[in-house]
Amino acid sequence: MDDVCQAIADATRRAILDELVQRDGQTLFELCGRLTMKHGIGSSRQAISQHLEVLEAAGLVIAKREGRYKFHWFNGEPLKAITRRWPANGRRS
Amino acid sequence: MDDVCQAIADATRRAILDELVQRDGQTLFELCGRLTMKHGIGSSRQAISQHLEVLEAAGLVIAKREGRYKFHWFNGEPLKAITRRWPANGRRS
């Protein structure tokens, strides 16, 4: 729970999730390129790698290593805990 | 969007939301007491006040001043943006 909320608190990590939703199974280098091109994020490869670690720890990204590549998938299931915790039926004042 | 994600990233603020869901319309002092008693949070009044500002800015808390009291209500509507942005249908690897 804490991990998930922390994970989506960063704008770069939210952009990573957006990217993976749009195209699943990307590698680290692929993500770096697309984040720079389409999201205007100029962070280094290591920065993105560290973000992916956080997202993985939160369960929002699932990674699998194959040979020298590591592919990443989006997993939205942990997000359910948020709306499950707080009923989103907006109460009027 | 950024405001909402930042707001729920803090454990104390999440506890405040929990408190307000459980009992709407609390004042600052009331919240301080309950957070200490039931959530083991020993932050100062000012700390809680600052957290409430953040939650208010994110739209997750709606406050109304009446005389010398200020009452707070929970509003879950902004949370919808999260599940709207990322489809929570967990994709299998």
Added chain:
DNA sequence: AGTATAGGCAAGTCTGGACTTGCCTGTCAA
């Protein structure tokens, strides 16, 4: 073998934000 590619590790820097302290304002009751 050698080289390029994909990624990991481990420092170190530096800024945002959580929290405190101290004082001030405004509201109500005696």
Added chain:
DNA sequence: TTGACAGGCAAGTCCAGACTTGCCTATACT
């Protein structure tokens, strides 16, 4: 009008975490 109570403002401390730099490992290709 004096005091207690509810809350706000502002400056300062301090640490988590975002980011970089530099080097290392492992896999593939020729």
